[in-house]
Amino acid sequence: MQLPPITLAIGGAASGKSAFAERLVRRSGLAKVYFATAQADDADLAARIDVHRTRRSGQGWRTVEAPRDLARALAQIEVEEVALVDCVTYWLSNQIRSDTDIEEEAALLEDVLDQLPAPVVLVTNDVTGGVAPDGDPGRQFQQALGRLNQQLAAQADLVVQVTAGLPLVLKGGAPLPDMETPTPW
Template identity: 50%
Template sequence: MLPDLTIVIGGAASGKSDYAERLVREASDQRLYIATAQAWDDEMRAKIQAHQNARAADGWRTVETPMDPANALTAMATDEVALLDCATMWLTNQILSEGDLDAAKRALFEGLSQAPGRVVIVTNEVGAGIVPENALARRFREAQGLLNRDLAERAGLVVTVIAGLPLVLKGTLP
């Protein structure tokens, strides 16, 4: 059985979302998809639409919440398993909005602590590359690293995915 909080982390296009979806599908027929992406251009709109169609055909209940996933987490049913995809897009939205990032993180973690069901969070590992050349990118990389560390500390299971292959960093797979 999945623990209350599972983190699936990996690089871009590593297969982490597919793996996280599989974990949730195997854990429950009652699945909640908490989507944090925003459509900034036509390519992203098309990608979001394709994901929405695929989830609807597979029995997912979807909540689109780019800024405030905590409300969706606390409102989920006890028999649901939620997939928050992804913490990286949520963080991007927070930084670009220039709001209070610390307050937003506190709200997210409060929502996680009050979620009545199990939660799987997808997040990107961004610290394995070169040091970014601009201040915004460096701020994002630092914030993402801190968020990932905070999430991993709270999680019962942390899995990294590389080239589609899962590797358990913490806990035990169900």
């Protein structure tokens, strides 16, 4: 299955977006490179990272840890590879916690995405539903991720909303992989 240059898989927490994105990448037939952005700051996140690692185990994935320097890491991708970034949400959170210029980093990421010689699948959370979080940091994060997701969706060739493991194409068109039984969490 041929992937478009940029695919954005968006959904809520535990929506199945990562598993969906992994299926897309596996079905591309290209060498798979997983760009991991999460850092195991607590036991729950460490356990979730382990679930993702286990799901990819033995399938020929190369993993690149890129919690902050995602654009620079992506720039190293080769033409015969396909990149999976999981996920933009953690990358943005890491940027905010390290007190970097978010707009500058987002612009750098967008520039690199436009220049990649290989397809990339980006996974991100949709945090715009429901009410605004209590407190300034939560609202600022929600607003920053909402803006970044809009920018990435505008740049992407294919945008897929994933809910309950089911994909809904919002933009573009491409053959989606057959549904398979979701991996238990």
